[in-house]
Each structure stands twice: as structure tokens, then as C-alpha cells.
Amino acid sequence: QSALTQPPSASGSPGQSVTISCTGTSSDVGGYNSVSWYEQHPGKAPKLMIYDVSKRPSGVPDRFSGSKSGNTASLTVSGLQAEDEADYYCSSYAGSNILVFGGGTKLTVL
């Protein structure tokens, strides 16, 4: 049950786009279209932003999008806003009734 690999940090200026990667293996990210992304502000509970690789729950702005290529999933935030500054986590089904999270990426809006 190894954690998925995310860059520790990412940054962008307001209005720009930033992409956060989430790298796993063929046993998790690459093997299933079951990848989710969460946003977590300091001291708050996580919030679901993307599920099933690229689907957005109602209420999540369309500035947030998800994709996957091979063993790597990605979250793209377009038109960065100050309130997007947060920690972002990916999660995937890993087979054998196991779920795994990424280590998290701290997104800074410059």
C-alpha cells in the first residue's frame, strides 16, 4: 500500500493555470478509472473536487478539471484565484479492496 506520488508544492499567479500530478502504478491509478481529488484548507475537512478521474461534483467550479494518462493522474486549476490556495490530495482505488492517497501538494497562489 504505497502512497501515490505528488509534488510537495506547486504555485501560480492569479489567473494562471497550474497542474498537479499524481503518479501511481498499473495496480492503482493506471488500472482503474477511480481517481479522486480533494482540496483541504488549514484546519478544515477535505472537500471532494474531482471523482472518476474527471467528473466534478455539483458546486465545484469548472476551473477544476481532472485527467489521466497511463499511471499518472492530473488536476488542473485554471484561472487561479486566491481562495484556491490549499493542500490538494489525490486518491485511487488500488485493487484488493484497498484505497490509497497521495502525499499531498501545497498549492500557493503568488
Added chain:
Amino acid sequence: EVHLLESGGGVVQPGGSLRLSCAASGFTFSSYAMSWVRQAPGKGLEWVSSISDSGGSTYNADSVKGRFTISRDESKNTLYLQLNSLRAEDTAVYYCAKGSRQWLAPDFDYWGQGTLVTVSS
């Protein structure tokens, strides 16, 4: 409106036990899988345990297998996590999370505010 309210956290000695509860409201509790996810201080999220909508299937991370037990009481709309043989590395905020499906999947659409478990002598 969906609400998840955890309780039962606290300070416990290594080797001790604790039972966490999560009172759910605002949705048909028996129709969704439920899970516990934890976050050690200053660290990332870690999936702990999940239970299917019916309670007939449970799933656990290797790190807690044999020590933690997840269960649910449909009559009380409550999710539980029994923590036994606690270790220092189990110190974390434990979140209750509602799945968006009946079965195990990594999409949790509602979360509680968390309850802190501290394992220390």
C-alpha cells in the same frame, strides 16, 4: 443537509483502546458506504477503514488490520471505529466520510469535522 458528527477521541496510553462514533443525518444512511480517514499532525491523509452500505463487507488498511474494527448501526444512523492495541503512530485526527456509492470507492462527498486521537504515555 448532510451532517457527520464524530465523537470519542481523546488521550489514550499505548496499548489502550478507544471507540469512535460518527452520527450521520441528512441522507439515507443505509444506502451508502462509509469510511474513516485519518491525518497525523502536519501530515497527509491516510485511508483507514471502510464498510459497505449493508455492513456486510468491511475493508481495512494494512496498517490497522487486526487492530481496528469498523461497524455501523442502521437503527442509530451511526458509524463506529473500534481502535485496539493503539500505538503512538495512530495519533491523528480521524475523519468520518460518506461514500458517494454503495461500495468501496475513493470518492467521499461529505466529511465530518474530525476527532483527535492522541496515543501517549
